[in-house]
Amino acid sequence: MKKKVIVLLWAVILCCTLAAGCGKKNTLADGTYTADFNTDSSMFHVNEAYDGKGILTVENGQMTIHVSMPSKNIVNLYLGSAEDAQKDGAELIQPVTDTVTYSDGTTEEVNGFDVPVPVIDEEFDLALIGKKGVWYDHKVSVSNPVAVEETDSK
Secondary structure, three states: OHHHHHHHHHHHHHHHHHHHHHOOOOOOOOEEEEEEEEEOOOOOOOOHHHOOEEEEEEEOOEEEEEEEOOOOOEEEEEEOOHHHHOOOOOOOEOOEEEEEEOOOOOEEEEEEEEEEEOOOOOOEEEEEEEOOOOEEOOEEEEEEEEEOOOOOOO
C-alpha cells in the first residue's frame, strides 16, 4: 500500500511538472536572431530581399523584430487593432528608413519598423496605415528564430 502511494505521488509530481512546462510561452534568451515574419496578406510583407525574415532582438525578455517593407507606402504600424490605433493616445510604431540591397546590386530606400513581439509562434494583431490614410487590420506571427552568431552580425 505504501509503495502504491509513493508511486502515485511521483506520478502526480511528474504530471504537474510536465503541465507547468507545457503552459510556458516560448521564451528566448537575450540576443539577436533571424526570424520569419508571417502576415495574412500578400500586400503586407517583408521586402523580397530578406526572404520573409526580420531581425529579432531579445533584451531583458522583451522581443522586437525589425522588418523592412517593400516600399515607403506603409507609414505607421500599431500593435493591436485598427480601431484602437485611431484612439487618442495610441502609440504608433514609427518608420525608419532602411536601405535595401537587391541580388542584382541595386539599392532602394524603404520603410522599416521595430515591431514589439508579444509571443513566438502565435498570431497577434498588427494594424497598418498607408499613404491613403486608411487603417487595416492584420494578423501576423513571428516564427523560426535562429540565433545570429557574433561573427555573422553586420
